[in-house]
Structures are given as structure tokens and as C-alpha cells.
Amino acid sequence: MANVGTLASTMAAEEPVRDRLDGPSGPRPKKVFSRTNIIVYGTLFVVAVYYALPLYVMLVTSLKGMPEIRVGNIFAPPIEATFQPWIKAWSEACTGINCDGLSRGFWNSVTILIPSVIISIAVASVNGYALSMWKFKGSEVFFTILMIGAFIPYQVMLYPIVILLREAGLYGSLTGLVLVHVAFGMPINTLLFRNYFAAIPEELFKAARVDGAGFWGIFVRIIMPMSLPIFVVALIIQVTGIWNDFLFGVVYVRPENYPMTVQLNNIVNSVQGVKEYNVNMAATLLTGLVPLVVYFFSGKLFVRGIAAGAVKG
Amino acid sequence: MQMNEMSQVSSRNSVEIKNLDLSFGAVKVLQDLNLDIHQGEFLVLLGSSGCGKSTLLNCIAGLLEITGGQIWIGGKNVTWAEPSERGIGMVFQSYALYPQMTVRGNLSFGLKNARLPKEDIESRVARAAEILQIEPLLDRKPGALSGGQRQRVAIGRALVRDVDVFLFDEPLSNLDAKLRADLRVELKTLHQRLGNTMIYVTHDQVEAMTLADRIAIMKGGQIMQLSSPDVIYNKPQNLYVADFIGSPSMNFMHGHLENGVFTAGDLRLPMEGYEYSAPQVSDGPAILGIRPEHVVTGELVASCPVQTEVKVELVEPMGSDTLVYAPLGKERFRIRMDGQAKVSPGETLPIGLVPAKGSLFDKSSEERL
Ligand SMILES: Nc1ncnc2c1ncn2[C@@H]1O[C@H](COP(=O)(O)OP(=O)(O)O)[C@@H](O)[C@H]1O
Ligand SMILES: [Mg+2]
Numbered sequence: 001m002a003n004v005g006t007l008a009s010t011m012a013a014e015e016p017v018r019d020r021l022d023g024p025s026g027p028r029p030k031k032v033f034s035r036t037n038i039i040v041y042g043t044l045f046v047v048a049v050y051y052a053l054p055l056y057v058m059l060v061t062s063l064k065g066m067p068e069i070r071v072g073n074i075f076a077p078p079i080e081a082t083f084q085p086w087i088k089a090w091s092e093a094c095t096g097i098n099c100d101g102l103s104r105g106f107w108n109s110v111t112i113l114i115p116s117v118i119i120s121i122a123v124a125s126v127n128g129y130a131l132s133m134w135k136f137k138g139s140e141v142f143f144t145i146l147m148i149g150a151f152i153p154y155q156v157m158l159y160p161i162v163i164l165l166r167e168a169g170l171y172g173s174l175t176g177l178v179l180v181h182v183a184f185g186m187p188i189n190t191l192l193f194r195n196y197f198a199a200i201p202e203e204l205f206k207a208a209r210v211d212g213a214g215f216w217g218i219f220v221r222i223i224m225p226m227s228l229p230i231f232v233v234a235l236i237i238q239v240t241g242i243w244n245d246f247l248f249g250v251v252y253v254r255p256e257n258y259p260m261t262v263q264l265n266n267i268v269n270s271v272q273g274v275k276e277y278n279v280n281m282a283a284t285l286l287t288g289l290v291p292l293v294v295y296f297f298s299g300k301l302f303v304r305g306i307a308a309g310a311v312k313g
Numbered sequence: 314m315q316m317n318e319m320s321q322v323s324s325r326n327s328v329e330i331k332n333l334d335l336s337f338g339a340v341k342v343l344q345d346l347n348l349d350i351h352q353g354e355f356l357v358l359l360g361s362s363g364c365g366k367s368t369l370l371n372c373i374a375g376l377l378e379i380t381g382g383q384i385w386i387g388g389k390n391v392t393w394a395e396p397s398e399r400g401i402g403m404v405f406q407s408y409a410l411y412p413q414m415t416v417r418g419n420l421s422f423g424l425k426n427a428r429l430p431k432e433d434i435e436s437r438v439a440r441a442a443e444i445l446q447i448e449p450l451l452d453r454k455p456g457a458l459s460g461g462q463r464q465r466v467a468i469g470r471a472l473v474r475d476v477d478v479f480l481f482d483e484p485l486s487n488l489d490a491k492l493r494a495d496l497r498v499e500l501k502t503l504h505q506r507l508g509n510t511m512i513y514v515t516h517d518q519v520e521a522m523t524l525a526d527r528i529a530i531m532k533g534g535q536i537m538q539l540s541s542p543d544v545i546y547n548k549p550q551n552l553y554v555a556d557f558i559g560s561p562s563m564n565f566m567h568g569h570l571e572n573g574v575f576t577a578g579d580l581r582l583p584m585e586g587y588e589y590s591a592p593q594v595s596d597g598p599a600i601l602g603i604r605p606e607h608v609v610t611g612e613l614v615a616s617c618p619v620q621t622e623v624k625v626e627l628v629e630p631m632g633s634d635t636l637v638y639a640p641l642g643k644e645r646f647r648i649r650m651d652g653q654a655k656v657s658p659g660e661t662l663p664i665g666l667v668p669a670k671g672s673l674f675d676k677s678s679e680e681r682l
Pocket of ligand 1: 360366367
């Protein structure tokens with residue numbers, strides 16, 4: 001092992017030099033089973049199992065029929081795989097009022113998610129852009145107030161927002177919930193964009209101004225194309241945050257508009273009849289699918305965005 | 314300085330800065346600054362870091378909101394005009410190329426914003442690329458260019474705008490020494506070819522001396538002297554300029570001026586032939602500055618009005634010349650000798666001084682006498 005590199009480089013070298021290459025030469029061979037490596041990989045393995053095991057159990061349980069589940073071995077793979085629980089969770093399970101499964105909640109969540117994500121990212125990115133590159137009198141004060149918003153616990157604002165929405169005639173509607181999501185996402189996303197844009201060299205901005213680009217021109221043509229990673233970070237934060245939201249969904253909309261998470265709860269916690277673990281597992285997996293897919297497709301960009309200044313002061 | 318400006322009144326001014334004030338909050342960076350830049354002139358703003366050079370340039374470009382005064386470009390008051398409406402092109406130290414656009418995109422960005430017709434844009438880009446020899450790079454992104462190529466593209470971006478005034482903010486200081494020297498020559502050639510007004514900020518005196526028609530030396534947001542490189546070098550207006558310009562820097566002797574004779578310790582230096590800046594010179598404490606290369610050594614010592622001997626302390630051979638350190642009176646003198654000069658520490662070196670070639674300053678005001 002240790003000599004492969006040495007040998008190769010010795011053979012490649014000219015004859016006369018050979019005797020001078022007696023000692024170590026070329027890259028130092030790396031030990032695969034060093035103590036550090038064992039600790040690092042061991043820890044990673046344990047952590048990976050810790051996170052993957054519940055997912056595995058859920059997956060196999062969701063593919064089993066109820067008789068098989070009653071046998072009790074939760075780690076065993078399904079003997080007779082069936083997609084019936086998934087179909088039931090999606091379109092037949094009862095959620096207190098109606099029995100059309102999670103599908104209704106899914107479409108409610110999509111209807112909430114898309115406008116909330118688009119509006120909050122659009123507004124927060126422009127906010128961050130203005131606060132980092134077009135500082136105006138009082139912009140720091142504005143930013144500070146916005147940041148204070150990030151530190152007030154949700155619970156404190158829960159009821160005042162009910163009143164606000166009621167006065168605006170939006171209480172119970174999806175529009176109202178979208179507005180709430182946009183507002184609550186604003187501080188953290190503005191901070192995210194502001195910090196990312198602040199790291200862009202000022203001279204680039206100046207050059208664009210000399211070139212006659214205005215507020216929107218610079219944003220759309222110069223800043224946005226070089227900020228894809230941070231848009232992805234914001235996208236992931238918003239998609240997962242809004243998709244996983246339960247509290248706002250249950251408080252601000254009528255039951256027929258409940259998002260998927262609330263419906264999941266209603267299916268899993270419904271008290272009538274036997275507990276259908278397979279259906280519950282399938283329903284839970286279905287609900288978690290959207291954030292999972294988002295992570296899966298943008299994980300690399302997410303890491304790059306975080307590394308490129310999203311967490312920098 | 315007064316004389317100099319009087320004689321230039323007839324030529325049209327390209328940029329005029331009148332009573333310019335600029336402060337960042339409570340900090341006054343520029344105060345009551347006046348500067349006239351002639352048509353086609355290469356003006357260098359030279360000063361140490363933090364003296365307000367970039368700030369002044371940004372004010373001219375319209376990138377900073379000024380606190381008071383006026384800025385005129387090409388005979389128009391542009392004090393409130395947008396940067397793109399001022400008829401300027403600007404080149405930055407960090408190149409500031411748009412990273413996601415190709416070189417062609419970088420060059421044409423400003424022209425597209427100005428809604429120029431397509432053929433017009435193409436011909437201007439082609440011309441700039443030809444002048445700067447960057448045609449093969451047009452379809453590359455800035456990330457795939459070397460530092461020198463990037464700076465050329467940045468110059469090209471100013472060039473396509475077809476403006477009268479170019480602003481440069483330390484454009485060469487991110488390049489290595491060799492490339493810097495090459496691009497310096499190219500810039501000078503470009504200026505001769507185009508005849509634009511160029512305002513060039515640098516802290517490098519070699520760049521300033523070689524490029525400038527006139528140099529404005531800045532300190533603490535004020536212009537200490539505005540003259541040709543020759544005058545700046547040979548007749549510095551005050552002690553600051555005298556000390557700042559020249560490498561190795563000027564030797565200063567602290568002494569007394571009386572009846573046209575400068576005395577420092579035992580040394581008497583008659584100032585015969587010195588051109589005083591005022592007809593009447595009052596006697597009193599004074600400082601005499603002598604450039605290291607004006608200290609005479611070898612056979613020519615005999616012909617000098619003042620002759621003395623020094624003991625060599627340190628020798629720095631620099632190839633083209635040799636720098637000798639030797640105490641003279643209370644000062645440690647720097648003497649520039651020929652590159653082939655054979656001197657060693659401890660040796661006694663006869664030297665000659667020509668006081669009239671020096672610069673006399675009043676001790677308290679530090680202004681040139
Ligand atoms: N945006 C700013 N806010 C506050 N002070 C500034 C700002 N920009 C520059 N300054 C200060 O103004 C002075 C001049 O800066 P500058 O013009 O950049 O100097 P230089 O001559 O090195 O280009 C410096 O003291 C600097 O600290
Ligand atoms: Mg500067």
C-alpha cells in the first residue's frame with residue numbers, strides 16, 4: 001500500500017535519478033484506518049442510522065397490511081407489499097368531517113405554499129437589496145425594527161393577528177394565511193438576502209450605475225444572476241417552514257381549508273375505530289414528501305449558499 | 314501654481330470642481346476643494362491611503378451625494394446628474410466586471426441601457442476590442458481571464474461609452490509589477506491616441522510621475538500641490554510634497570537662513586542662484602531639502618560650492634544605482650550613487666552639495682521659500 005506511489009514515481013523517473021529516490025518520494029500515502037478516521041466514520045454511521053431507522057420503519061410499515069403489522073416485528077420487511085395504505089391515506093382516510101384523505105389537504109397546502117413562497121422571497125430579496133445597496137436615511141432603523149420582529153414569540157402575536165385578519169375580512173381564508181406566512185418569513189429572509197448582497201463588492205454596483213442601470217436594472221441583471229445560491233437557501237427555508245406549519249394553519253383558516261399537516265394530525269389522531277398504523281405511516285410520508293424532494297434537488301446549492309455568506313454577519 | 318493656472322485660462326476646461334464639500338455623517342472628508350482639469354489632460358490624483366482620492370473621484374462620477382459645491386463636466390453643471398448622464402467612464406481597482414456576463418456582455422451592458430441601436434453597439438464593442446486587443450476574449454466570462462485581461466475589459470467598458478472623461482481608481486494596483494509596467498505604457502499610449510481627459514487616482518508615485526500631465530497631491534482631503542511632474546519633483550510647494558515625492562525620499566537639514574546663507578551646525582550653504590518663490594525672504598529657522606541624487610560624489614565634488622566629507626554607514630546596492638547612508642550633521646543622509654560605485658561601510662566619502670538645486674522651506678509654515 002505504502003509503496004505504490006513510490007514505486008510508480010520511481011519507475012516514471014529517469015534511470016540516473018533512481019538511486020536518489022530511495023527515501024520517501026511523492027505524495028505521502030494516507031492511512032485509511034487511522035484512529036481519527038475510525039472515530040469520524042463511526043460517529044457518522046451512528047448518526048446516519050439514528051436518522052434513517054425511523055424512516056425505514058415508517059416505510060416498511062406503510063407497505064404492510066394490518067394483519068402483518070399485528071405480528072409486531074416492526075423492523076421486518078413486508079412479506080406481502082401492498083400500496084393500499086398509501087391509496088387510502090391519499091384519497092379515502094377520514095379526517096373528522098370528510099373522508100377524502102389527504103388529497104384535499106395537499107392541494108390546500110400547495111395553494112398556500114406557492115403564493116407564500118413567491119411573495120415572501122420576492123419582497124425579502126428586494127428588501128435585502130435595498131437595505132444593503134441603496135441605504136437611505138433611516139434604513140438602519142428600519143432594519144432593526146424588522147429584526148426585532150424575528151425575536152418576538154409567535155404566541156404573543158397569534159391573537160392580535162386574528163383580530164387584524166377579522167377586521168380585514170380575511171379570517172378563515174387562504175389569502176389571510178398567505179399574508180401571515182409572508183409576514184413571518186420577512187425578518188429572517190431579509191436578513192439572509194441583506195447579508196448575502198452586502199458581500200457583493202460595492203464597485204460592481206458602482207460600475208453598473210455608471211453603465212446607466214437603475215434600481216431594478218441592477219437587481220435583475222446584475223445581482224440576481226449572481227445570487228442563485230441564496231435564492232435556493234431562501235426557497236428551502238420557506239418551502240419547508242410553510243409546508244411544515246401547523247399552528248398558523250389550524251388557527252387562521254376554516255376546516256375545509258386546513259393544510260396537509262393539520263389533516264395529517266386529524267387522520268392520525270382520529271379516535272374512531274382501530275388505529276391503522278400503515279395508513280398513518282403512509283400519510284406521514286406523503287406529507288413529508290414535498291420538503292424531502294426540495295432538499296433532494298437543491299441540497300448542493302443550499303450548502304453553497306450557506307457557505308457563501310448566508311451565515312456571515 | 315498661481316502663474317501656472319493663469320497661463321492655462323484660455324484652454325477649455327473639461328472638468329471643474331467648485332468649492333466641493335463632502336462629509337460622511339459628521340466626518341468631513343473633502344472641504345472646499347477646487348480643481349480645474351483641462352480638456353485632454355491626464356490628471357493624476359496622488360496621495361497616501363485614506364486621503365480622499367477615491368471619494369473625490371466618486372463625487373465626480375456622481376456615485377456619492379456631495380454636501381456642498383458644484384461639479385461641471387464638459388461645460389455643463391452636472392452636480393445633480395446621474396452617473397450615466399455625466400459623460401464619464403470609470404475603471405475600478407477590483408475591475409468590477411459583471412461575473413455572469415461574457416466580455417461582450419460586459420462591454421455592451423451600458424450601451425443596451427442607453428438603448429443604442431444594435432449595429433451601433435456591435436461596432437463600438439468591436440472598436441474597443443480592437444484597440445485593447447481583446448477580440449479573442451469576447452465570448453469568455455470574466456472568471457476565465459487573467460488579471461491583466463480583466464483590467465483591459467474594464468477599460469474597454471469605459472471606452473465603448475465614447476465619453477470625454479475617463480475616471481480611473483487605482484486600476485493597476487491589483488496587478489503584479491511587470492504587468493503593471495506594461496499596462497501603464499498601454500494606458501499612456503491609449504491617452505495619446507484618444508486624447509480624452511483622464512483623471513487617474515493612484516498612491517504609486519511612479520505611475521503618477523510617468524503618466525501625468527499634471528499631478529494633484531492630496532492630503533487630508535485637500536490638494537497640497539497641483540503642478541506638472543517636473544515642478545512637483547523639483548520645486549515642491551511644501552514640506553509634505555517634498556517628503557512624499559521621490560524614492561528614496563529627500564534629505565532634510567534643519568537650520569537657519571540668514572542673509573542668503575543657510576547654516577546647519579558647522580555647515581554653511583550659500584543659497585546663491587536659488588529661485589525664491591517670493592521676492593522678499595525674511596531670515597529665520599528654515600529647512601533645506603536635498604534629493605539623494607543631487608548629492609555629488611567623485612571627481613565632480615571639486616566643482617561644487619559646498620564640499621565636505623561623510624563617513625559611510627550603510628550601502629544598499631540596487632543594480633542600476635547604489636544607495637549610501639551616511640550621517641551629515643544631525644541627519645542621516647541618503648546619497649544616490651552610480652550602480653558601479655565601489656563604497657563600503659566605514660569609508661570616508663567626499664561629497665559636494667549644490668544648495669541652489671535644493672528646496673528651502675520655512676520652518677513654521679513648512680511652505681516653500
Ligand atoms: N462610506 C464611507 N463612510 C464613512 N467614511 C468613509 C466612507 N468612505 C470613505 N470614508 C473615509 O473617507 C476617507 C477617504 O477615503 P477614500 O477616498 O476612500 O481614500 P483614498 O484616498 O484611499 O481613496 C477615509 O478616511 C475613509 O475612512
Ligand atoms: Mg481609494
